[in-house]
């Protein structure tokens with residue numbers, strides 16, 4: 001498997017990390033990442049696929065296939081890259097472990113932003129050592145269509161963080177921003193359902209997936 005681990009240069013000051021299963025990657029991921037890259041003035045944004053989801057969500061595509069799909073989906077945007085560290089680590093993929101490693105690699109002063117959708121953020125208090133994430137990185141929450149709105153989150157610890165949100169992150173870690181983007185009404189689950197049902201591409205598939213990723217899925221006979 002190809003390694004895409006990064007080596008930030010001296011000019012890299014603002015890095016984004018987008019963790020997920022990416023089974024498969026879709027426009028909701030890539031479009032949101034591009035918008036965040038722009039809004040937060042990031043130098044680079046790394047998609048970090050997990051090996052094994054801490055909450056036991058097992059991917060249908062294997063690590064190599066998910067990595068191949070990410071590489072195809074991101075090939076046209078040079079600032080969007082892949083960090084495959086979780087795929088080569090055994091056991092559950094805890095975000096806090098990856099961010100600890102990344103922080104050691106980039107040093108104290110580089111701004112690190114961890115991206116996640118509002119559905120994932122609403123569950124953040126269940127993540128392993130979740131509070132430590134804020135001492136390693138900033139957090140950018142992307143509002144997702146058809147899920148609980150960030151404003152409706154009741155968990156006090158998360159509410160408190162949301163109330164402290166800033167528009168533009170200007171610290172190496174510890175801040176939170178709620179990205180105001182037009183939400184993409186798509187999920188990998190929805191796409192897998194479509195792919196399992198039809199052989200001819202549906203509007204949903206062509207609208208929300210890169211043609212190269214779609215070709216790869218057909219070629220590998222994935223999600224049938």
Ligand code: ATP
Pocket residue numbers: 019020021022023027028029032115116117118119120121142143144145183184185186187188189190
């Ligand atoms: P599944 O349907 O299999 O649960 P998913 O579409 O939610 O998959 P993941 O790979 O699990 O995709 O998500 C990775 C990250 O991307 C999560 O933080 C998730 O909230 C976020 N995300 C997924 N889809 C969108 C979307 N349409 N808009 C914004 N964020 C998204």
